[in-house]
Amino acid sequence: MAKGKRTCIICGAKYSYCPNCGDGDKTETWRYLYDSELCNKIFDILSALAHDHIKKDEAKKRLEALNIPKGMKFNESVKEQIDAIMAFESKAKEDKPKRDPQIVKNED
Numbered sequence: 064m065a066k067g068k069r070t071c072i073i074c075g076a077k078y079s080y081c082p083n084c085g086d087g088d089k090t091e092t093w094r095y096l097y098d099s100e101l102c103n104k105i106f107d108i109l110s111a112l113a114h115d116h117i118k119k120d121e122a123k124k125r126l127e128a129l130n131i132p133k134g135m136k137f138n139e140s141v142k143e144q145i146d147a148i149m150a151f152e153s154k155a156k157e158d159k160p161k162r163d164p165q166i167v168k169n170e171d
């Protein structure tokens with residue numbers, strides 16, 4: 064029996080982890096869900112965003128800081144979320160209220 068065989072919920076990688084039989088470090092409990100610490104961190108960011116703990120621009124910053132290797136595989140739904148975050152452009156600059164006196168309505 065293939066005990067401890069798992070599939071990473073982020074990248075879909077097959078790996079084995081079974082702290083009970085010594086296949087894996089008991090302290091690395093994130094290995095229950097992810098094959099690597101990177102996947103763990105990616106999940107934390109996606110989860111924080113999903114629960115509105117962070118904003119999209121913050122999620123993007125954090126994802127960029129992880130230096131995710133190009134060509135890294137992700138589960139489809141995860142990839143969609145990451146793509147959406149990475150495509151996000153901060154609109155901070157455009158949020159400045161523009162008060163153009165010429166467009167003040169001038170109704171007689």
Ligand SMILES: [Zn+2]
Pocket residue numbers: 071072073074075076097098099102
């Ligand atoms: Zn993974």
